Amino acid sequence: MRIGVPAEIKNNEHRVGLTPESVYELCSAGLSVNIQSQAGSAIGFTDQDYQQSGATILSSASDVYESSDLIVKVKEPLPEEFKFLSPDKTLFTYLHLAGNKSQAVELMNTGVTGIAYETVTSSDGSLPLLAPMSKIAGQISVVVGQYFLLKPNGGIGTILGLVENIERRVVTVIGAGVAGTEAIKKAIANDAHLKILDLSQKRLDELKEQFGTNNIEYILSDSSSISSALEASDLVIGSVYVLGKEAPKVITEEMIKKMKPGSVLVDISIDQGGCIESSKPTTHDAPVFNKHGVVHYCVTNMPGAVPLTATLALNNATLPYVKALATQGVDEALKNDSHLFNGLNIKNGEVVNPAVKEALES
Secondary structure, three states, X not given: OEEEEOOOOOOOOOOOOOOHHHHHHHHHOOOEEEEEOOOOHHHXXXXXXXXXXXXXXXXXXXXXXXXXXXXXXXOOOOHHHHHHOOOOOEEEXXXXXXXXHHHHHHHHHOOOEEEXXXXXXXXXXXXXXXXXXXXXXXXXXXXXXXXXXXXXHOOOOOOOOOOOOOOOOEEEEEOOOHHHHHHHHHHHHOOOEEEEEEOOHHHHHHHHHHHXXXXXXXXXXXXXXXXXXXXXXXXXXXXXXXOOOOOOOOEOHHHHHOOOOOOEEEEHHHHHOOOEOOOOOEOOOOOEEXXXXXXXXXEOOHHHHOHHHHHHHHHHHHHHHHHHHHHHOHHHHHHHOHHHHOXXXXXXXXXXXXXXXXXXXX
């Protein structure tokens, strides 16, 4: 099977589907890999690196798609890439179909087989291909939140760290999954007073055992507790995720209107439509907007801010699946691995993942 890696075209997206090391492993297994010229150059992977690893360098995206059976990307294809897709191609990437329903329909109309990183599962119930990027997004959320709290950047004009005897600033994390947990760690490292909200008391108890109770509140999440936490917060991080579905809007505009002017909201869930009612997708070029006096950060490819780290972490997770799809064939690989099969979102113009189907039909 011929594997193709086109250059990413999303705003400020410098990650790449395969590293030279991954290409070397695939080529050593007798597989053919096509790389679009300069696909990894922004993070130090040259065409020569890929050639030495066994890849064929092709000049354009159209050449890569035309010459390949399995397309390995990082981000969902944009509409200008749809013309390269067809029923004889398999796309292995983040798809986030529930986050953009109209684009999902257009993608389905190409007939491409779409396997989404974010719905591949593992035996322990985790999401092994989503987790690496969720960890990075969680860490970035506190970094960018702190940056936009600075007065020149539109914020209230504070830092999170403990300064003299000044009272700690308040960070609220809503949703204590993989991304939320990383945000919690980062907020603790910044000496913030932390409010953690989650729907699961069991999860809150686990976190209490892990992090203790010093300057940390563990709160069962509902509309009242969220609203109360927001009013006291300088930085709020929304990290709610439901497998294959659009994120629920747990933060309403009425809640935001009661927040302190200059406070900051970071919506990690924006790839899945966002968990904040006032959220709208932003880019690394224009990452924030102000609504109701509150700074909103809603970048849809947050890990793209650290593309080298993100590419290396993603390849560690995806390479075994790429190898299985390419050596066994797509249908056989999906048949042999029920967890990989859960990643199958679209085939022959239809949605086949039950959760994604429900989300798109709602």
